[in-house]
Amino acid sequence: MGWFRRFYGENPLHLLALLGCFALVGAAVLALYPNPSALTIAIWFAAAVIGHDLVLYPLYALADRSLVLTRWVRRRVSSRPVTVAATNHLRLPVLGSVLLGLIWFPTISGGGAGVLFFAAGLPPAIDYVTRWLLVTAVLFLASAVLYAVRLGRAAVRST
Known part of the structure; x- marks a missing residue:
């Protein structure tokens, strides 16, 4: 197996997983190919990939770097050491909120009101x-409570 790793550069399971991903993409393409709107789906997918990789990823990487930078600055300025990092206590609620916002955006924005009325016969009465x-x-409150508990435990442990 050493020759394979030197030739390929990774574990054989990596190649197997990669081939499985390509097979899955191939099956999806074959399933969409006879569809007349396949070109529209391909354009939407390409725009989503470009929008994520060129716009969204740099934005949330910059936001994450600012969190890490504030932690580094706090470590340099404060005489007390950072016992519990707040970084993940901010990352998780932001991720949950953004994910819910993206998934439910048509409903949240009110764009799905006509579909709801057509499908269920109900007017959108919920804000x-x-x-x-x-x-x-x-989400933020639960994260803040968990952070406070962790800070309390760290303070008790250090005394």
């Missing part, structure tokens, strides 16, 4: 923006 903001607040 989804308020509920999304409430879920976001609960």
